[in-house]
Amino acid sequence: MEKKLLETDVLIIGGGSAGMWAANRFKDLQPDKEVVIVDKGPKDWGGLMTMAGGDFDAVMPDENIADWMEDFVYYFDGLCDQPLMEEILKCSFDRMQDYQRNGCTFFKKDDGSLKSVPQRGLPHVKLYPAQLKGRGGEMMVRALVEQLQQKNVKRLGRILITDLLKQKERVVGAVGFDTLNGDFYVIKAQAVVAATGVGGWKTSYGKNTPTGEGVELVYKAGARLKDFEFSRVWNMPKYFGWEGQTTLMPLGGRFVNALGEPFMEKYSPILKANTDPHFTTIAMAMEIRAGRGPIYFDISQINPDDLVLLKPQNGWQLMNYEKLRDLGMDLFRDNTQWVPQMTISYGGMDAGIHGETNVPGLFAAGTARSTEPGVYAGGFALMTTSVTGYLAGEGVARFLEEQPQVEITLDEDEISSLQKEIYAPLGKDGLSPKAVLTEIQQIMFPYNVSIIKTETALQDALHRLKTLQLTKIPQMAAKDAHYLLKLREVRAVAFVSELYLRASLERKESRAGHYREDYPQRDDAYLGWLTIEQDAAQQMQFAWEPVPTAQYKYPITRYYSDNFTFIKKD
Amino acid sequence: MIASIDVKKCVGCGNCVNRCPLDVIRLNEQKKAYIAYPEDCMTCYICERYCPAGAIYVHPFREALPKIFTQEY
Known part of the structure; x- marks a missing residue:
């Protein structure tokens, strides 16, 4: 194994949508500076975007930003970072146009206008489906990679960044390792953008790579985190992966219980099935707990003319559909069994509009920064990751203009110690990362921990997790560099699980995507974001950052969660 | 889950190896792809x-x- 030293102006960790947009925008502004993108996956694979359907939220020029803002303030139960969201919405159409200029196409109606699909029963928020259902995200990746090639952005794949380097208080680089041959990397940089995605639990198609090493990395460097009580609990087919149910629900798709009842009408007489999946999965869990499971997906109410929008036309989605059909499982003919499944965490860095964090020299982009409190409108991620990536590129450019260039002197003792720590599990006998991951999933997946949360279940899970962190995590071993990556992933999954459990215990109310059965009402005392920082004793410090309602433009007068009977009003 | 790679058909181009997001597939000494880490x-x-x-x-x-x-369920 070799030791490799790189030096650049900007290091971007993560080569997905946000990382590529950050690099792209930065090079527009400072074409002579060097940018390196490092990703733990293959070079230029594009992260989760490569597997996205390509649906995009955007505010069209003839629409009002204020209308969309009112939707999001309501949808987020007040936990909307209003200046940030306003900026995201303002920039959304420009980013969609950028994609169209670079060859990405969206679905058009017969009259040539773009087809849109309203989201979650909200009056204004809507997505624009990609023309090539099944390859929309791939086309976007291709378009961005071409831009980066033209702008001489260096891209490296299969390297996991494990630690940030600081000089005084400023981040000045990172270390990591090659996940194929184990080479050790030291990268000096004047600034770092963390576009590392979220944490998660390695549950299904598309959700096996966001495991939270980025969260652990920035937390150790002193970054403030927030929103870890919110996780994405998605409705998924029991046996296979599927993308695109977001588009199915507004067009008549619905879930029914074992008795054939469309149960969402009972839990939300106003929105019925056309609502946010996080509320659907709470209802699914309640139905199953009451003995009315399993749950099936029913497409009988969808207008046949709309099926063209829903049936996969190419890419992995078509291949998946055809293979399942060959096995006698046709989502467009039969009722298939679905389950509520915890997938990823919504928590991320607490950052300003241009990605600036509380750590000088460290910027946040995409889902590595938190933007939504456990609810999710279809098309939201491709909009927010493109815009926040773009804004982080601008933030870094301004930072490098305003801050003096630093002469980076590496602390060889620190680097040697980090190197030793990285490779310590290599070549030893011990527990396999996969076995430990399964144990973490066994702790986290039960419905009273992941969906209908209670103090007792969360405390029990936390106790079991802490025991696992003390007894099993240190015993994991890696026989090669591949397993060294998996080991770091599993360690991060455990870390994110701890953040989730502790944060879920702190928020003693139900709001947005966080549902506590023992506190089933909203409480104004919790109208704020729960932040987490590491203190001097390396303990997690939780603090409440109240929503600054007096300074905010849009008053919080309505709450999306009021649409559901399981949220108590008094 | 990946089920099989037909050694007779494999041309050793490495597309699968280079593109797999989870590093599941590798090339052996005969330049044939094989499933190295199926569990991932x-x-x-x-x-x-x-x-x-x-x-x-x-x-x-x-x-x-x-x-x-x-x-x-």
Whole structure:
């Protein structure tokens, strides 16, 4: 194994949508500076975007930003970072146009206008489906990679960044390792953008790579985190992966219980099935707990003319559909069994509009920064990751203009110690990362921990997790560099699980995507974001950052969660 | 989950190896692709889609996960 030293102006960790947009925008502004993108996956694979359907939220020029803002303030139960969201919405159409200029196409109606699909029963928020259902995200990746090639952005794949380097208080680089041959990397940089995605639990198609090493990395460097009580609990087919149910629900798709009842009408007489999946999965869990499971997906109410929008036309989605059909499982003919499944965490860095964090020299982009409190409108991620990536590129450019260039002197003792720590599990006998991951999933997946949360279940899970962190995590071993990556992933999954459990215990109310059965009402005392920082004793410090309602433009007068009977009003 | 790679059909181009997001596939000394880390497959089909020789088969079922409910489902 070799030791490799790189030096650049900007290091971007993560080569997905946000990382590529950050690099792209930065090079527009400072074409002579060097940018390196490092990703733990293959070079230029594009992260989760490569597997996205390509649906995009955007505010069209003839629409009002204020209308969309009112939707999001309501949808987020007040936990909307209003200046940030306003900026995201303002920039959304420009980013969609950028994609169209670079060859990405969206679905058009017969009259040539773009087809849109309203989201979650909200009056204004809507997505624009990609023309090539099944390859929309791939086309976007291709378009961005071409831009980066033209702008001489260096891209490296299969390297996991494990630690940030600081000089005084400023981040000045990172270390990591090659996940194929184990080479050790030291990268000096004047600034770092963390576009590392979220944490998660390695549950299904598309959700096996966001495991939270980025969260652990920035937390150790002193970054403030927030929103870890919110996780994405998605409705998924029991046996296979599927993308695109977001588009199915507004067009008549619905879930029914074992008795054939469309149960969402009972839990939300106003929105019925056309609502946010996080509320659907709470209802699914309640139905199953009451003995009315399993749950099936029913497409009988969808207008046949709309099926063209829903049936996969190419890419992995078509291949998946055809293979399942060959096995006698046709989502467009039969009722298939679905389950509520915890997938990823919504928590991320607490950052300003241009990605600036509380750590000088460290910027946040995409889902590595938190933007939504456990609810999710279809098309939201491709909009927010493109815009926040773009804004982080601008933030870094301004930072490098305003801050003096630093002469980076590496602390060889620190680097040697980090190197030793990285490779310590290599070549030893011990527990396999996969076995430990399964144990973490066994702790986290039960419905009273992941969906209908209670103090007792969360405390029990936390106790079991802490025991696992003390007894099993240190015993994991890696026989090669591949397993060294998996080991770091599993360690991060455990870390994110701890953040989730502790944060879920702190928020003693139900709001947005966080549902506590023992506190089933909203409480104004919790109208704020729960932040987490590491203190001097390396303990997690939780603090409440109240929503600054007096300074905010849009008053919080309505709450999306009021649409559901399981949220108590008094 | 990735089910099989037909050694006779594999042309050793390395497309699957280079593109797999989870590093599941490697080339052996004979320049043939093999499933090196099957437990890490996430059923994304990238390998099968980019194989020019039709040598790879991915089964559409995802891996079974720990239970959410005490009931079977």
